[in-house]
Amino acid sequence: MKKIVFGLAFSLLIIPLAFSQGSTEYTGGYKVKFNEDGSKYLRIIAWGQFWAQYNEDVPDDVSQFNFSIRRARVLTFTQLNKKFLILTHWGLNSLNGNNQSPLGFGENAQLFFHDFWGEWKVVDNHDIGAGLHYWNGISRLNNQSTLNMMTLDNNRQSWATIGLSDQFARHIGVYAKGKFGKLQYRVAFNEAGTSTLDTRDPVADGVTVYGGRRILGSADAGKVLQGYFDFNFLDQESNFLPYKVGSYLGSKKVFNIGAGFFNHANGVVEADGEGADVNIFAVDAFYDAPLGQDGSAITAYLVYQNNDYGENYNFGPYATGNMVYGHVGYLVPGPADKTRLQPYVSYNNRSIDAIDDNATRFGLGANxxxxxxxxxxxxxxxxxKVGDADGTGVFTVQAMIYL
Structure with a gap:
């Protein structure tokens, strides 16, 4: 049955510092300078997304129209000198009438850290860090910023471990990041989480379960290794923060080819009670460039991802198999300081070994x-559409502001 979803998303930031049609990185916010040239500073960014949602496909006793706070976030980072940085990012997700806390604490309290890490410069262009971080492996979209996506939201299967081995796409661990010329890298060695979305029992339920650390213990299933490498052929992207830009709106000419991986030894337990490794690998390409002097621009992305969560793993959006995903957007010509239109199309096709069939998602939209x-x-x-099931249609309208 078709669903109609109306989303209103607003973002509020304390004291804007930068506004421009092509502004895409974390240059805005409230900047507190600790010296005259601003090299010692604290930057604060805050945003929220508020939704009003209508859904026809609900039980008779459930309201079809609901309000929620999709995201409420505050991010700060500071440098007292170029040798070290500390970043904090906290907030909540999907606060609604069903999960509010009566007094703002206790079982339903949702405020938590998304990121909290410290970083130290080893030499120019090379840094190491530690904490709860977003320096992920696999692909560009597994490192995607939520503030400058081209599509309405990220491709869900690209966040390939969210809630399975991590806390909302973040692991606790150590990372190294930097660049050799035009080649950028990020690698990390992390703790895997004991608590996961997948609480099934592999033997009793006869399925592969993502619960290796919970079932086998941290000695055998407690660590994760991941990395992502991309070569910047044209303009060089910033890797100061891990959040990858979705569309530069013609302000840069970028062409990158990347490859990444994720490995979790004994991350899953199969139906026979034995542990098996989780291995995810991807290659991708990203192109974003102006098309002329008239303000038009193109954004294009393509990824192939191989997902091995163990034999016949199938749990919601996660499944052992292959995935091909891509999107293309066209920024219609016009002055940079005027209202602009960017229609786009996206397509996801993934195989699911457990059902010996495919799942697809087609998206058509505009910004x-x-x-x-x-x-x-x-x-x-x-x-x-998943396998032989009927397709499900969703229409979403979202308004967004961040400063």
């Missing part, structure tokens, strides 16, 4: 930029 990614309206129709 209306009032002030680049800082103020935009997005509309998207998506149709998803």
């Amino acid at each position: 209306i930029f009032m002030t680049g990614h800082h103020s935009k309206l997005s509309l998207e129709y998506a149709n998803s």
Whole structure:
């Protein structure tokens, strides 16, 4: 049955410092300078997304129209000199009438750290860090920023471990990141989480379960290794923070080819009670460039991802098999300081070994930029289908502001 989803997303930031049609990185916010040239500083960024949602496909006793806070976040980072940095990122997700806390604490309290890490410079262009971090492996989209995506939201299967081995796509561990010329890298060695979304019993339920650390213990299933490498052929992207830009709106000419991996030894337990490794590998390409002097631009992305969660693993959006995903957007010509239109299309096709069939998702949408990614309206129709089941259509309208 088709669903119609109306989303309103707003972002509020304390004291804006930067506004431009193509502003895509973390240059805005409230900057507290500790010296005259601003090299010692604290930067604060805050945003929120608020939804009003209508869904036809619900039980009779459930309201079809609901309000929620999709995201509420505050991010800060500071440098007292170029030798070290500390970053904090906290907030909540999907707060609604069903999971509110009566007094703001206890079982339903949702405020938590998304990121909290410290970073030290080893030499120029090479850094190491430790903490709860987002320096992920696999692909560009597994490192995606949520503030400048081209599509309405990220491709769900690209966040390939969220809630399985990590805390909302973040692990606790150590990382190294940097660049050799045009080659950028990020690698990390992390703890795997004991608590996961997959609470099934492998033997009793006769399925492969992502619960290796919970069932086998941390000695055998407690660590994760991941990395991502991308070669920047044209303009060089910033790797100061891990959050990858979704669309530069023609302000850069970028062409990158990347490859990444994720390994969790004994991350899953199969139906016979034996542990098996989780291995995910991807190769991708990203192109974003102006098409002429008229303000038009193209954004294109393509990824192939091989997902091995153990034999016949199938749990919601996660499944052993292969995936091909891509999207293309076109920024319609016009002055950079005026309202702009960017229609786009996306497509996801993934095989699911457990059902010997495929799942697909087709998306057709458009962004209306009032002030680049800082103020935009997005509309998207998506149709998803798994195996022989009927397709499900979703129409979403989202308004977004971040400063």
